[in-house]
Amino acid sequence: MLHFVNLVIIKGQLKVHTHCQTFSQTASMTLSTRPELTSPNGVVSSIPTQSQPPVSDEEMRQAVRTLLLGLGEDPDREGLRDTPKRVVKALQFLTGGYRQSLDELLNGAVFTENANEMVLVRDIDIFSSCEHHILPIIGKAHVAYIPNGKVIGLSKIARICEMYGRRLQVQERLTAQIADALQGLLKPQGVAVVIEATHMCMVMRGVQKPGSWTATSAMRGVFAEDARTRQEFMSLIAHKSSFH
Numbered sequence: 001m002l003h004f005v006n007l008v009i010i011k012g013q014l015k016v017h018t019h020c021q022t023f024s025q026t027a028s029m030t031l032s033t034r035p036e037l038t039s040p041n042g043v044v045s046s047i048p049t050q051s052q053p054p055v056s057d058e059e060m061r062q063a064v065r066t067l068l069l070g071l072g073e074d075p076d077r078e079g080l081r082d083t084p085k086r087v088v089k090a091l092q093f094l095t096g097g098y099r100q101s102l103d104e105l106l107n108g109a110v111f112t113e114n115a116n117e118m119v120l121v122r123d124i125d126i127f128s129s130c131e132h133h134i135l136p137i138i139g140k141a142h143v144a145y146i147p148n149g150k151v152i153g154l155s156k157i158a159r160i161c162e163m164y165g166r167r168l169q170v171q172e173r174l175t176a177q178i179a180d181a182l183q184g185l186l187k188p189q190g191v192a193v194v195i196e197a198t199h200m201c202m203v204m205r206g207v208q209k210p211g212s213w214t215a216t217s218a219m220r221g222v223f224a225e226d227a228r229t230r231q232e233f234m235s236l237i238a239h240k241s242s243f244h
Helices: 057-070 083-094 102-106 154-165 171-186 227-238
Strands: 006-010 013-017 027-033 110-112 119-130 136-146 150-152 190-199 213-221
Touching: 057 083, 102 154, 102 171, 119 154, 119 171, 119 190, 119 227, 136 154, 136 171, 136 227, 150 154, 150 171, 154 171, 171 190, 171 213, 190 227
Parallel strands: 027 213
Antiparallel strands: 006 013, 110 150, 119 136, 136 190, 190 213
16 A cells, blocks of 8 residues: 655654645645555666767767757857867756666675664765756755665765766655665665755746755655654754764
């Protein structure tokens, strides 16, 4: 059964509600659970991508040049002469996650350890790109898991967030992919992921609402099944970090 839990910010405190509630215009959250991934038999879900792009860098640069012409600009003027090359290079960097794999990213940093208490890495910077407009998504990720005989290097949690973030994304899928990756790699007792982010496609264009942010949550295993464990996680990410 698919569970939904609403999180609401009230006077700076993050609270969990088990019934549907309307959020303000500037904040929203959806908590998702995947029943097939709440057991050790879960698998990592992903969107297939091509390892070799079907077009060359030169073709991409020509496409940017065409866009500049369509905007009424002169791509041959001094300030724009190298823009197609810069745009292609920037997009390749911002989508570098397509050219990474979990195996090479982990590099063997999974260890056998007799640990069974929550491990939380919070306030991980997230920079991604909206797949609808290719505009920035900027925010923070909070990732926790409860080991079941294996632990992962803490920096690898941040790198997993970065790998999936550096793709064309929607925040809901990004949140689920991070949770599913850890669940599939470690087979822990549970995984919890919350992402809080602002979307430039809502700030710079369209509805134009600066200050708005979106929070998404994915719960696996014991975090989905046990309200007390879930509440412990939520309470740990509710206060502002004292680290800068």
